[in-house]
Amino acid sequence: xxxxxxxxSSSTSRVTSKSxxxxxxxxKVRTPTKxxxxxxxxxxxxxTDATLDYQLDTSTDVLNALDHIVxxxxxxxxxxxxxxxxxxxxxxLRRGIPKAATVHQLYTVFRDQxxxxxxxxxxxxxxxxxxxxxxxDNEFLIRTAHYDAVLQEGLRKDISLETRTxxxxxxxxxxxxxxxxxxxxxxxxHGFTPPQLSKLVDLGFLTLFQTSTDSTSVVYSLSLPNIGxxxxxxxxxxxWLAKSITIHNRSWKEITDTxxxxxxxxxxxxxxxxxxxxxxxxLYDCLGAGTLEVFRTPVGVAWKLTGKV
Numbered sequence: 642x643x644x645x646x647x648x649x650s651s652s653t654s655r656v657t658s659k660s661x662x663x664x665x666x667x668x669k670v671r672t673p674t675k676x677x678x679x680x681x682x683x684x685x686x687x688x689t690d691a692t693l694d695y696q697l698d699t700s701t702d703v704l705n706a707l708d709h710i711v712x713x714x715x716x717x718x719x720x721x722x723x724x725x726x727x728x729x730x731x732x733x734l735r736r737g738i739p740k741a742a743t744v745h746q747l748y749t750v751f752r753d754q755x756x757x758x759x760x761x762x763x764x765x766x767x768x769x770x771x772x773x774x775x776x777x778d779n780e781f782l783i784r785t786a787h788y789d790a791v792l793q794e795g796l797r798k799d800i801s802l803e804t805r806t807x808x809x810x811x812x813x814x815x816x817x818x819x820x821x822x823x824x825x826x827x828x829x830x831h832g833f834t835p836p837q838l839s840k841l842v843d844l845g846f847l848t849l850f851q852t853s854t855d856s857t858s859v860v861y862s863l864s865l866p867n868i869g870x871x872x873x874x875x876x877x878x879x880x881w882l883a884k885s886i887t888i889h890n891r892s893w894k895e896i897t898d899t900x901x902x903x904x905x906x907x908x909x910x911x912x913x914x915x916x917x918x919x920x921x922x923x924l925y926d927c928l929g930a931g932t933l934e935v936f937r938t939p940v941g942v943a944w945k946l947t948g949k950v
Contacts (some may be wrong), residue, residue: 669853895945
């Protein structure tokens with residue numbers, strides 16, 4: 642909108658004693674609209690790498706670290722500010738989401754990727770941790786005991802004898818073997834029929850990972866019911882963080898931890914979209930994935946987008 646309007650009249654306008662001559666109508670002259678100047682924030686001053694609250698040393702084993710990450714997934718419900726209806730919806734969703742974490746979070750917690758990869762290989766070999774591949778870009782880790790607990794919960798439901806027998810059979814297989822993906826032929830060798838495999842897909846314990854071009858080889862990935870919901874919440878929060886940091890400082894794409902936390906707390910998506918997931922839980926995933934970097938400044942810890950997708 643223009644700041645003001647200018648009025649002008651004809652220079653030939655006259656007022657005489659004999660008659661009153663009307664001057665031409667005043668014409669509004671629009672002032673050219675100026676392009677608003679965007680304030681450019683200065684780049685934050687780097688002091689040193691930042692040590693974060695939940696980082697551990699290698700004296701802690703991977704299993705305990707995994708428990709630590711899972712235990713810090715959700716925030717407690719607030720005393721006010723969230724409707725009872727929304728709280729009930731969020732509580733119901735949380736109950737169905739499995740106790741899983743990402744390998745990127747372990748990378749952040751230990752700050753030693755080589756150590757994490759080595760210890761995970763041992764855990765996979767010992768069948769104490771299972772790896773869930775949701776898609777080619779996202780994987781989750783879960784204790785084998787927690788995976789079996791989901792299976793046992795399924796067995797406690799009102800299900801048919803056929804389904805109960807299938808889940809018991811699959812539970813025995815999961816306690817004896819550890820795999821990320823497996824060919825249909827190998828599952829059949831373990832005694833599972835094609836209809837049973839389809840039923841496990843329907844129940845959420847397997848996903849159809851790939852089929853060869855000639856359709857002769859079918860590969861299944863290990864899965865868990867509602868693991869997709871956890872990924873959906875995480876991806877929503879990842880996008881929000883990237884957008885918020887970019888909007889805050891388009892030049893340097895960085896923000897202090899205090900400023901980011903304030904934006905997070907005031908966001909309407911915190912409960913409706915993120916379901917009360919902890920901001921630090923998401924930040925640790927992004928940091929381990931290399932999409933964010935963290936550093937210390939004179940005004941505290943700060944986060945910066947790296948440009949990696």
